[in-house]
Amino acid sequence: MSNDSILSEKRGPVGLLTINRPKTLNAIDVPTMHALDAALAAFEADDAVRAIVVTGAGERAFVAGGDIADLDSRRGLQHYEQFAEVIHRLFTRFDNCDKPTLGAVNGWALGGGTELLLALDIRLVAEEAKLGLPEITLGLFPGAGGTQRLIRQIPLCRAKELMFTGDQITAAEAVALGLCNRTVPRARLLDETLALATRIAEKSPLVLKLLKRTLRQGLEMPLPAALAHEQAMIGLVLDSDDAHEGCRAFLEKRKAEFKGT
Missing domain, CATH: 1.10.12 (Lyase 2-enoyl-coa Hydratase; Chain  A, domain 2)
Structure with a gap:
């Protein structure tokens, strides 16, 4: 199954979801969220799929955040109902997925990209990738679960520093923080993530x-x-x-x- 913004394919017992908006650095907008939700639901319902990998199209970005123009198009209650509820429901679905989920972080994972990672079980990251929550630089703060998931996964003082400054961190720093499992050369990233997912898929x-x-x-x-x-x-x-x-x-x-x- 595929559509314009999400590519969905099976690699043996592993379901592979690719966020496919490379011209916008795979930024997430509402149609993309709906497509990703539908693709995840299909893998959840497929007994032949025993593990799920998420990655981004191209070499520059995993997910470079939310679509800023899309975010700027709404205020208050409209944003809450039309964007925030959708992205919270989607990321919570990943968080609650009964099948193991893995991220292959092939490039920038900023804002919503880092927030998506926080909802995945295992995260392998390309050596050149950068992660961060830069929302504060836009007069915002992480609003897709990031404020709450991050403080449950890394030390509180480091989580505050990342969110208060909006600074990006390297892949190696993300691993040292416990935000990602390990770095992998980009050329081998997807293969290594799929291999790990396949090993996990062999379990009950x-x-x-x-x-x-x-x-x-x-x-x-x-x-x-x-x-x-x-x-x-x-x-x-x-x-x-x-x-x-x-x-x-x-x-x-x-x-x-x-x-x-």
């Missing part, structure tokens, strides 16, 4: 789903409640065929064949 999709829910839900709980939640969820896992297939495969010294049941 059911167990990955329950693991992601345990992590996501436990993060918002006090530790005693989170530990009790983990205890209940691993009980659910041990009720699955995949858990026992994995144990038997280990004992029989063979590769497990996970079916998601």
Whole structure:
């Protein structure tokens, strides 16, 4: 499936979503958000897709932010209803996706690009890429979940510095902060991200789903409640065929064949 702003294809068990607006450095506008939401929904519903990779078209940008002209076209309530609700719903959908999501950050990830990354599970970044939340320089602040996701993922003082100054950081700095997993030469970025996604896709999709829910839900709980939640969820896992297939495969010294049941 494809359209003008989003390219969607399957690479074996991995779904690849490419934001395809290179002339605008893959800036996100409302039609692009709707197209990305539809493409993600299709992969979520496809049992053959076990992991999802997101990248940007071209070599300059992953997502260089929101479409500024589009943002400037609205005020107050109109922006809230027509843009903010759409982008929050989309990024929350990525955040809550039961399938592992990976970002292949091939260039600038600014504003909404960094905010999208914050909703993905694993982030590989080209060595030349730059990240940042420059909204303050436009008289704005991150409004697509960035203020809240960033302070939950890196130290608060560093998150404030990034948002208060609008400064860009290098790929290496993003890795040092814990914002990205590792840097990769740009020529190998997509291949390495797809290879990692394929490795993850070999695991039980059911167990990955329950693991992601345990992590996501436990993060918002006090530790005693989170530990009790983990205890209940691993009980659910041990009720699955995949858990026992994995144990038997280990004992029989063979590769497990996970079916998601």
